[in-house]
Every structure is written in C-alpha cells, then in structure tokens.
Amino acid sequence: MKMDVVIAGVGGQGNIFASLVISQYAMNKNLNVSGAETIGAAQRGGSVVSHIRMADGPIYSPLISRGQADLLVGMEYIEMLRHLRLLNPRGTYLLNAMKIQTVLSNMGMDEYPSPEEILRAVRNYCPRGYVIEASALAKKLGNIQMTNVVMLGALVKVLPFFDYDEIKWLTNANSPSRFKEANVQGFEKGYKLIPA
Amino acid sequence: MGEKNYVMGNAAIARGALEAGVRVVAGYPGTPATEIVDECLGVPGVHVQWANNEKVAFEICAGASLCHVRSMPVMKHNGTNVVTDFLMHVNFTGIRGGLVLISADDPGGLSSQNEEDTRILVHQYAHLPIFDPCSPQEAKAMVKEAFDLSERTELVFCLRPVTRVCHARGILEFEALPQSLPAAHYEPDRERFIMSAVEMPKFGGVKRPQIRHRWLNEKQPLLQEIMETSPYNWAEKGEGNVGFIGCGMGYTLFKEAEQYLSSKLPLLKLGTLPLPRKRILDFVKRLERVVIFEETEPLVEGMIKKIFQEEKVAVEVLGRSGFVPPEGELTLQMILDTVPRAAPQIKVTQPEVPTVAIHIPIRTRTQCIGCNYRGILNALKQTVRKYKGIVAGDIGCHDAGSFKPMELQSTIYCMGSSIPMASGMALAGVNRPVFAFIGDSTFYHNGILGLMNAATNKINVNVILGENTVTAMTGFQPHPGTGVTLTGEKTLSVQVPKLAESLGIRCRVVNPYDLKECRKALEAAVKEEGPSLIVSSMPCYLLSTRRGEKVFEPREVRIDSGRCSGCLICINDFGCPAISFDKPNKKVAIDPMICVGCGLCIDVCKRGAIL
DSSP states (O other): OEEEEEEEEETTSOHHHHHHHHHHHHHHTTOEEEEEEEEOSSSSSSEEEEEEEEESSOOOOSSOOTTOEEEEEESSHHHHHHTGGGEEEEEEEEEEOOOOOOHHHHTTSSOOOOHHHHHHHHHHHOSOEEEEOHHHHHHHTTOGGGHHHHHHHHHHHHOTTSOHHHHHHHHHHHSOGGGHHHHHHHHHHHHHHSOO | OOEEEEEEHHHHHHHHHHHTTOOEEEEOOOTTTTHHHHTTTTOTTOEEEEOSSHHHHHHHHHHHHHTTOOEEEEEEHHHHHHHHHHHHHHHHHOOSSOBEEEEEBOTTOTTSSOOOOHHIIIIIITOOOEEOOSSHHHHHHHHHHHHHHHHHHTSOEEEOOBHHHHTEEEEEEEOOOOSOOOOOOOOOOHHHHOOOSOEEGGGTTEEHHHHHHHHHHHHHHHHHHHHHTOTTOEEEOOSSSEEEEEETHHHHHHHHHHTTBSSOOOEEEEOEESOOHHHHHHHTTTOSEEEEEOSSSSHHHHHHHHHHHHHTOOOEEESTTTTSOSSSOOOHHHHHHHHHHHSTTOOBOOOOOOOOOSOOOOOOOOOOTTOTHHHHHHHHHHHHHHHTOEEEOOSSGGGGGGSTTTOOOSBOOSTTOHHHHHHHHHHHTOOSOEEEEEEHHHIIIIIHHHHHHHHHTTOOOEEEEEEOSSBTTTTOBOOTTTSBOTTSOBOOOOOHHHHHHHHTOEEEEEOTTOHHHHHHHHHHHHHSSSOEEEEEEOOOHHHHHHTTOOSSOOOOOOBOTTTOOOOOHHHHTTOOTTEEEETTTTEEEEOTTTOOOOOHHHHHOSSSOBO
C-alpha cells in the first residue's frame, strides 16, 4: 500500500504544519514515510510545495513523480495548477478557493486565469475532487492563518486513509498552546465543509 | 534501539555530528544548509555559533580541531568558495580532532545565485575526501563515520549533501549522545602548523610547502583503501551489458526509476571520493557501456574515464558531459529519458497524464508586504531616475528590488561584491552617480572590506546599508549587528555610524518608513564628492511581528478611485503585492485581506489617491 500526498501553496499558508501532521499520522501507523519541501528564497509569497510519501514498503525519492500523487491539496488556485500533473488522474484533489495574485499579474503584465477556467482545467484532468472556501472560513473564525487546519479537517473526510480522531489529536498536539482551541475548532469546521 | 523521529536531512546531519561528539559547530546561514547549525543547539558542552562568514567559521573549527576537539563548519557551496584559501592550507597541515566540513550544494540553483559542484573544489583541488549522501539516513551515518576517519587520517573530511538531501525528510533513529567529551589540549607542532616558505633542514632544504604537499599526496593510498571497503559504495546485479552508476541522489533517483523500467539493470551506488577503484573495475567486467548520474558536474565520469584509460578497459563512459543534461539538478525524468537511449532494449512504462492546457502565472520573488526595504528601494529608485544613477546590488532580501516591477539594481554577484563593483564603476569614469545597496548580514560577511577600500581610496560611491538587524532571508539568524548570539545571549552590536566615523565617511541614518527623509538623504549624498553611507535602519517587519513588536503604527489604507489616474507609479516603483491593477477600470486596488497598513504607498502616490 502507498499514499502520496502533495500540498501546494504560497509561503505563509502553513503547508509545512499540515505536512508534519500527515507524516506523524503515518508514522504512528508504522508506515514508512519520506518527503520534501521546496521553499524559495523569500520568506513569504513564493510557491511552496510539500511532498509526503507513505508506504508499507521502501520509498526511494522524497519527491513524488508525474501522475503518482493520490491526493493533491491546493491551498491556492494556481499553485494547485502548477503541480496538477503530479496527481494521478484517478486520484483526488482538494482545493481551497483562494486566489493570490502574482507580482506580474498585479502589474497587469500577466494574466491570472479566472477560477472558472482553472476549475475546468482541473476537472478535465481529474474528475474526483472538492473545492472549499477554507480561507474564507478561517477568516470568519478569526484568523486566515488557520486555512491549513480547515484543510486538514476537510482532507480527513475526503480520504478514508485518514482517521478523524487521530488527525484532530495531532493537529492539537502540534499547535502552539495559544492556538490549540482555535485550531481544533477550525479542523472540526473544515470537516463539515465536505458533504457527507 | 534508539528513538525514532521524522526529521529533515539537515537535522539528521546535526544529530550525526552530536552523536559523534562534536564540540564546536560554526557556520554562516545559507540555503540549503542553514538548519544544520540550529539543530545542533541545546546540548551541554557543545558550542554552536553563527560566524561573520564561512571562512571565519571554518577557521574557528580548525582552531578547535588542533586542540583535539571535534568540530564542524557548516555552509552552502558559495561559502565553501569563500573558504578556499584556508582549505588550500589545512589540506597540507592536516588536523587533530575530527573536522567534518559540511558543504551543501544546491543543484539547479533552487535558492542560490549560481549552481556549482563543490566536490571539484574539495576533492579535485584540495585533494580531500568526500561523502556524497543519497538520503537523510545515510547522511547521518556518513557524518558519524567521517569524524572517526578524519581523526584516523588526520585529514579534513567533507560531507557534500545536495538540497534534496538537506530538505528531504525521513524516519531516523536517534542514538544516545556521548556522556562525556574529551578535554581540549594543545601541543605545538610548528613544522606542521606553521605554513611558510621556509627551508626544511630535515629534507635537505626543500621548502615546507612541497614537503606538506608530499604529505597530502602520501595520504591518498590510505583514503583509497578506506573507500574500497566503504559501506557507502555497493553494486546491484542486473540484466544486460549497459550499467548505471548513481552517485548520491543519482542513486536514489535511479532506484525510484526502476519501477518504470522493463528489467532490473546493473547498478553501482557510489557515495565516496576517492572512488573505490577495484569495485568499479569489478562492476564493469561484463559491461560495454556505463552511464553515470551525479550532481552536477561530470566529475566522477571524468575520474572513471581516467581509471579505464590507466587500466586499458574498453567500456564506454557516458554521463553529465552531455549525454545526460549538463546543467540543472538531476530529476527522475532525466533518468527515464536517458536509460532507453543508453540501453535501447529497455521499455519505460511511466503513467501518461493529460497535458494541462492553461496558462499558469509564475511567482517571481518580491519583498514581504510591510517590509521596510520597499521604502528605501522606492526612494532610491526615484533618486536614481532623477540623477541617472547606477545601483550595484548584493545578496539578501533587497535583491528582489532588481526584478520586475522595480528593476533597480543593475548587478548582483556574490556576498559583498556591491561596494567594490560600484567603486569600479565610479573609477571607470561613467560620470553618473553610483550606488551600492547591501544588507547588514552581507555587510558583516565581507562587505565591510569594500567600504573600507572606498573610504581609504576616496572613491565617490554612495553606499546604502539596509540594516534590518538580522539575516532575514534564511530565517532570522543573528549577525554582528543584532546584539544577541545564536543561543539568545545578549552581546554587543556593531554601531555602524561609529564605524563610518572612524573611516571618515559621512553617514546618515534614515527610517525607511519615512520616504521623505530617505529621499533627502539620498539627494544630499549624490551631491557630495567622495564616499558616503546611508544606513536605512529598522528591524525586519516579519520578525518584529512575530515577536509582537511594532515597527510602524498600522493604519487602514484605501484608494480614492476618483483621484487614481492609473499611472501605476505605486506598482512600478513600489510593487507591494497588496496593490493590484484593475485593468478594465484602469485603477489600482488594495487588497484589505493582505495589506498590513504600513502606509508607505501613501507617500509613493503623487496624486494623493492613496489615503
């Protein structure tokens, strides 16, 4: 058995927290785990992608190759698009409906595609997936930085591989004490974003 | 059985060093190596510090090693370049306590100004041994062994991890740390540790450098023998007469590729330099061709060609001299594209995936929203435009000012090159004001030398020091201007105005959140003859926010669309990601979700359309 997960987003969205929770979950299940983060040189605003590879056999490369990801988590529209071809077309995607402009699109020198165009391309590629308003919900709950825990909650409902109680426990355990309560709440609300 | 942890390659390297009993760790931050130093913190009796630059870090470690203490200098490839001068001496003297140099390469320049292969520098040039790990787990084992071997051979050993090892994560077993570390002691050995062009009576008057060179050369057979039986080199059987050699990550990627190949191919895993000559000869016995996957230069390829020539082995050797792409990091795709070209009977069955026919905008780098550099860069941009100035840039967060939209700095090379390059432009007689922009960590790294040179030679350059009090780009490491050490202990911070005073340079300190003040200082500097210094001083916004400290009073910023003419000065000369251009309406907009309310853009707008 193997489970390859890619989390794609923009620096500052909390990818790495989410990838650590997932990795710890797999470790607790006695699976082999490997992974990698690619982070740009800037502190914030660059593309950030985490690869998490879990298997009951050996894992060689820390990076997931073309068409191998079982789950692609997009924290932002074009970041998900950028890594779409890592996803197995029979896999699952989970997208946060959040648009973060680029420097060049801000200037009017580049065209940020419309959400409709992006979703059409994504659905053409992979029929199974969910688009949720995780950042909007996080903001409503008081802090847009909670997008990652909302996404974790949703992810648990999307794939039976993940166990609700254990991921919730790990979300709590990995949160700094002043954010514990809010993060667990974000996780629970994220779970409810996905229809039963 | 030790405790199991899921950690980054850099943490694995740190843990290996701690388990080996390292006592002094020093480095200069640089991706992908930075976390190795941080991860060594917190063990009693182990001194861990950031140094001004990599050469200083290395020399600290060499001093410790001569006192029989294990030490580890940590750096990225650019830093190893800086260390070269010392390396070309310590290779001749050798060391006492185990000294393991961590020289992390960044193939593909994922977070670097260049891509290079420091194996060439350390092994081909300095003739020192190297381990090239294929995973975090192997990196940890190699570091531990390198300390033992370094002491046994009296040579500096080097671990050369690449980004995909440093930033990979894996499950690692943590073993116990040594209960006690040996005490330091020093005995003079001047024939060895005084490197000088002195005649040696013992050797009939031959100069010492030649004798020490001979000493290093005579170590090579021992290194060769050690690597011949090293656990980091092994062969795997396979079908056919085309073999493959994977060095470090090259092996890992080949193993990943195997699932897509129609049969198991002969594979030799290499992780050491010198190469295990006999193992290589044994591996190619029934082969006609070998292909080498290594990061990044065709170094092992050339060495194997040499071995084959010496041994009269008629096996074709291919690799990164062109058969495999000679630039960029190795990828799985490169291997899958290469294998059938080398072994035509092999079928590759990689899952086909649909193409994604949609334009995907690129994210270029920029300063963080709220960053104080954006203020001084904007003021400089306007001054440069008015006086037709030229700006030489340097390494650090401010370098994003050289990209669109600002396109301010005209040159960026390596640490500290801004002030000397600007000096050269001034001396060339361009007849335009010349500026150098440098951040404070880079200034203390070696930029300070360029400033002294400009001062003593009275060169007409305008130096802008972006003093954000921390090495921000790599994750907020302290430097000599910070006032705290890596362990959080309070210490002195260099006072740049006093330094400028002692150099006889006119120094102006400005607040980068006050554009008028910045512009005034820049204009005054332009009109002055001789070197001048502007210190744009304000702590990094991101770090201050994290600490709950305010660097400005946040305010609600909005656009008066009646006044906005769509002139785009706020985008082209300032480029805050919170400001965007609404093309159909030809007006700009501020995204309240991401604006942090620094208010700098209010002064940038000439029409008063930003309130």
